[in-house]
Amino acid sequence: MVFRASLEKKEEKERIRAELMRAALRLGAAHGFASLGLREVAREAGIAPTSFYRHFADMEELGMAIIRELAGSSLRGWGERLGDAADGGERLAALVDAMLATVARDAELARFIVAERVGAFDTFRALLRAELSQLASQLQSVFTGKGAEPVPPWAADAAVALLCDGCARALDEAKPGLPGLRLLVISALRRMLSPGERP
Amino acid sequence: MVFRASLEKKEEKERIRAELMRAALRLGAAHGFASLGLREVAREAGIAPTSFYRHFADMEELGMAIIRELAGSSLRGWGERLGDAADGGERLAALVDAMLATVARDAELARFIVAERVGAFDTFRALLRAELSQLASQLQSVFTGKGAEPVPPWAADAAVALLCDGCARALDEAKPGLPGLRLLVISALRRMLSPGERP
DNA sequence: TGTACATCAGTGAACGCGCGTTCACTGATGTAC
DNA sequence: TGTACATCAGTGAACGCGCGTTCACTGATGTAC
Numbered sequence: 001m002v003f004r005a006s007l008e009k010k011e012e013k014e015r016i017r018a019e020l021m022r023a024a025l026r027l028g029a030a031h032g033f034a035s036l037g038l039r040e041v042a043r044e045a046g047i048a049p050t051s052f053y054r055h056f057a058d059m060e061e062l063g064m065a066i067i068r069e070l071a072g073s074s075l076r077g078w079g080e081r082l083g084d085a086a087d088g089g090e091r092l093a094a095l096v097d098a099m100l101a102t103v104a105r106d107a108e109l110a111r112f113i114v115a116e117r118v119g120a121f122d123t124f125r126a127l128l129r130a131e132l133s134q135l136a137s138q139l140q141s142v143f144t145g146k147g148a149e150p151v152p153p154w155a156a157d158a159a160v161a162l163l164c165d166g167c168a169r170a171l172d173e174a175k176p177g178l179p180g181l182r183l184l185v186i187s188a189l190r191r192m193l194s195p196g197e198r199p
Numbered sequence: 200m201v202f203r204a205s206l207e208k209k210e211e212k213e214r215i216r217a218e219l220m221r222a223a224l225r226l227g228a229a230h231g232f233a234s235l236g237l238r239e240v241a242r243e244a245g246i247a248p249t250s251f252y253r254h255f256a257d258m259e260e261l262g263m264a265i266i267r268e269l270a271g272s273s274l275r276g277w278g279e280r281l282g283d284a285a286d287g288g289e290r291l292a293a294l295v296d297a298m299l300a301t302v303a304r305d306a307e308l309a310r311f312i313v314a315e316r317v318g319a320f321d322t323f324r325a326l327l328r329a330e331l332s333q334l335a336s337q338l339q340s341v342f343t344g345k346g347a348e349p350v351p352p353w354a355a356d357a358a359v360a361l362l363c364d365g366c367a368r369a370l371d372e373a374k375p376g377l378p379g380l381r382l383l384v385i386s387a388l389r390r391m392l393s394p395g396e397r398p
Numbered sequence: 399t400g401t402a403c404a405t406c407a408g409t410g411a412a413c414g415c416g417c418g419t420t421c422a423c424t425g426a427t428g429t430a431c
Numbered sequence: 432t433g434t435a436c437a438t439c440a441g442t443g444a445a446c447g448c449g450c451g452t453t454c455a456c457t458g459a460t461g462t463a464c
Contacts, residue, residue, distance in 0.1 A: 008460095009406090009459080009460060009461090012407085013406095013407065016408090028319065029319060030319065031233060031319060032234075032318060032319035032320065033231075033233075033319070034230060034231030034232075034233045034234040035231075035233040035234050037449080037450060037451080038450080038451060038452090039449070039450060040449090047409090048408065048409050048410075049409095049451080049452090050408075050409065050452080050453090050454095051407070051409070052451095053452085054407050054408070055407095058451090111319065114317045115314070115317050115318050115319060117317075117367075118313045118314050118316075118317060118367040119231060119318070120227065120228060120230060120231035120232070120310065120314060121231065125371065129371075152386075154386055154387060155386075155387065155390065158361055158364070158391075161360065161361060165357070165360035165363075165364070168316075168317040172324065172328075184353040184356075187351075187353055191357075191390065191394050192357075192387070192390060192391060195394055207427095208427060208439090211440085215440085215441090236416080236418080237417080237418065237419090238416070238418075239416090239417090246441070246442090247441065247443075248417090248419090248442095249419080249420090249421095249441075249442065249443080250440070250441050250442070252419085253440050253441070254440095257418090
């Protein structure tokens with residue numbers, strides 16, 4: 001009973017903390033994260049402005065939590081999908097599908113990732129670069145293992161950049177389910193990662 | 200005399216207008232364009248807050264002017280350098296050098312371009328996409344003309360994305376003159392645009 | 399078991415401050431005749 | 432040439448408003464004994 005009550009209290013705090021992150025993503029997708037105010041986010045999350053401080057010291061700390069927790073788990077999910085598939089072609093398709101699934105399921109988070117990756121906030125760029133470099137490492141090892149010619153690190157980095165660009169383009173598509181973009185991104189990734197392959 | 204005086208007055212207005220754009224780029228590089236206020240920009244430009252309205256209706260209009268005038272002319276410059284060089288390898292080097300020259304000469308503008316290309320402001324994204332798609336068209340025609348295999352449009356778009364990613368990476372480099380990045384970007388562009396070439 | 403105390407998430411009042419915008423005004427320059 | 436008027440970039444005062452932050456408080460939950 002004591003443990004249960006304790007869990008409920010901590011869960012409630014965690015719920016509000018998550019709500020603050022969601023509120024920031026929701027508002028940030030519309031006007032940009034940099035333009036958000038603490039009061040604006042608290043209002044959207046349904047709490048008093050002063051309660052914000054029970055969870056984060058300021059907006060920058062909130063943004064860092066979004067990157068480490070929400071963006072990080074999404075990007076790690078992409079990497080896992082990459083390892084699941086069987087051969088090279090399927091692996092790239094699985095990776096792109098994971099990316100497109102994030103766009104479909106959580107467009108606000110996807111916008112945050114592609115925007116802050118190159119935005120004005122140094123801290124956010126550094127954290128996202130660290131997350132994305134892990135994906136590049138996975139790409140490199142997965143695609144080097146099978147073929148003759150090893151994938152150079154710069155090609156893996158370029159592939160990640162192409163994936164993020166595809167993510168940004170998917171966010172701007174009028175019809176989200178349009179299959180054209182999916183194939184274009186897969187083609188670009190294949191060209192970058194397996195330049196020696198010819199049909 | 201009448202014409203000369205008229206020119207001087209218009210030149211002075213143009214000078215302040217340009218100063219407003221520069222001030223916005225300077226401040227935006229530090230905190231993000233979306234976070235900028237009209238008063239903050241006017242202060243940085245050395246004019247009274249109310250004078251801002253003599254040039255732009257609001258911050259969005261200022262941003263659109265930055266894209267159309269400053270960013271547009273820089274990007275058109277990249278495309279011109281692309282046409283100048285002789286063969287394929289030199290052309291890519293010239294393009295990347297033009298991009299790196301923009302980073303060196305005007306890092307604030309470069310940051311604005313790469314950030315707003317994928318930022319939260321729909322208007323800015325659309326305008327920048329239009330500018331960059333011209334560069335993609337030039338890439339496609341230049342690299343299709345010479346070889347056997349035509350460059351598909353998606354590869355030209357991907358090359359532009361790689362160039363912008365290289366621009367963002369150059370902005371984050373501690374040592375700006377470091378030649379390593381230049382070669383990496385050229386390699387990625389070559390792989391994307393001439394997949395059939397083998398030494 | 400009950401009692402007394404500690405912890406801590408959420409709150410409302412209050413603060414000083416900078417914001418975007420309006421308005422009427424100044425003064426230099428351009429135009430008409 | 433001079434004179435009278437129009438234009439218009441820049442300005443300072445003023446407005447109401449939302450901001451970030453502080454503070455002391457409430458009340459539910461956890462802990463000690």
